[in-house]
Amino acid sequence: MEAAIVGLSRPDEGLVSFEDLVVHFTQDEWDLLAPSQKTLYGDVMLETFRNFTAVGYEWEDEAIEDHCEDPEVNL
Template identity: 60%
Template sequence: MVTVVQMYGMFQDALTYDDVHVNFTQEEWALLDPSQKSLYKDVMQETYRNLTAIGYNWEDHTIEEHCQSFRRHGR
């Protein structure tokens, strides 16, 4: 049986944070209703947790930076 860690090793360079991150402009963000904003927040937090769990190396991005971004933009 192949473990998640072994699978990650096989595809280590296949995925980056930027591949899964969705970034809205202020104008786009303003068009979202509260439930869409909440869904975005939940999905991005889950993405962070999942990537961290498989050993993703946060060279340019930290959870703290992203959470601060949520607060700055009312997300």
């Protein structure tokens, strides 16, 4: 467990990226989710975004926060 914590504490080495954690849904898959599942997805993605930002992750996509707040934007 200690190795994982060390790896996560050094984002400059590229050990963990947002893409490693994000889940992409097709429109068909998204349509099958219940509203509560869509809300949970949005909440988790926004929390993940904020955690990465808090440790200094630099975002290439300026609209990433908008997508996390409203996951249906990019479907």
